[in-house]
Amino acid sequence: MLHEEVVGRIRDILLDGEIPPGARIPERELCERLEISRTPLREALKVLAAEGLVQLLPHRGSRAAKLTDKDMRDLFEVCQGLEALAGELACERISDHEIAEIAAAHVAMVQHYREGDLIQYYRGNRAIHEGIVNAAGNPVLTGLYASVTARIRRARYVTPMTPQRWAFAVSEHEAILNALQRRDGAGLSHILRAHLRHKREEVLQAGFAETEANEPTLKIA
Numbered sequence: 001m002l003h004e005e006v007v008g009r010i011r012d013i014l015l016d017g018e019i020p021p022g023a024r025i026p027e028r029e030l031c032e033r034l035e036i037s038r039t040p041l042r043e044a045l046k047v048l049a050a051e052g053l054v055q056l057l058p059h060r061g062s063r064a065a066k067l068t069d070k071d072m073r074d075l076f077e078v079c080q081g082l083e084a085l086a087g088e089l090a091c092e093r094i095s096d097h098e099i100a101e102i103a104a105a106h107v108a109m110v111q112h113y114r115e116g117d118l119i120q121y122y123r124g125n126r127a128i129h130e131g132i133v134n135a136a137g138n139p140v141l142t143g144l145y146a147s148v149t150a151r152i153r154r155a156r157y158v159t160p161m162t163p164q165r166w167a168f169a170v171s172e173h174e175a176i177l178n179a180l181q182r183r184d185g186a187g188l189s190h191i192l193r194a195h196l197r198h199k200r201e202e203v204l205q206a207g208f209a210e211t212e213a214n215e216p217t218l219k220i221a
Contacts, residue, residue: 006044009034014053014064017154021066022210025054052151067151072209075152076200082145083129083196084189089136091185099181102131106177113170122157128173132180132192155208156199165202172198 010030013019019026031041045062048054055065067075109124133145149156161169172195179188203209
């Protein structure tokens with residue numbers, strides 16, 4: 001298995017929550033599952049540590065990183081800026097076909113909301129946000145967004161919502177779609193910033209981040 005493939009497989013395992021934040025990385029089990037030795041596994045873990053997904057512990061292996069409150073706030077701030085810019089660019093560049101695809105994803109997402117299916121709702125929700133970013137037509141922006149949002153993906157798309165908050169999130173998405181259909185870049189940018197700000201507070205209140213308490217980690221040269 002190529003180095004990049006090992007990194008990608010372990011990254012997906014972490015982002016999908018198979019190894020919960022704060023849990024030790026089960027090196028032996030991963031080696032057996034991926035059919036690799038300890039050396040390529042540890043090289044991959046160093047890469048993922050540089051991405052902020054793994055914490056290397058001095059002489060004690062590693063664990064899945066759990067973001068602090070400050071980490072979460074910082075990442076969401078950057079994500080807000082990237083999505084706001086993507087919204088402006090998308091309104092200038094998006095095709096009618098792409099708008100129709102996002103509108104269809106929105107209709108499906110609302111149906112999942114009415115059915116109370118949070119997992120499917122979040123899948124549709126994510127497709128809408130990524131669709132807007134892709135419609136911006138800027139590969140640099142898309143790459144930065146993928147890197148940043150990867151670190152908050154699990155918290156962003158798993159957090160439970162109260163009925164009131166869920167209804168409000170759906171209304172925000174109605175406004176997002178409306179602005180996109182009108183190609184109102186400034187309006188869409190403003191709505192996306194507010195939407196991400198609300199999600200950040202929701203994630204923090206749900207306890208997906210820890211306070212600044214922190215066990216020292218091994219620095220990578």
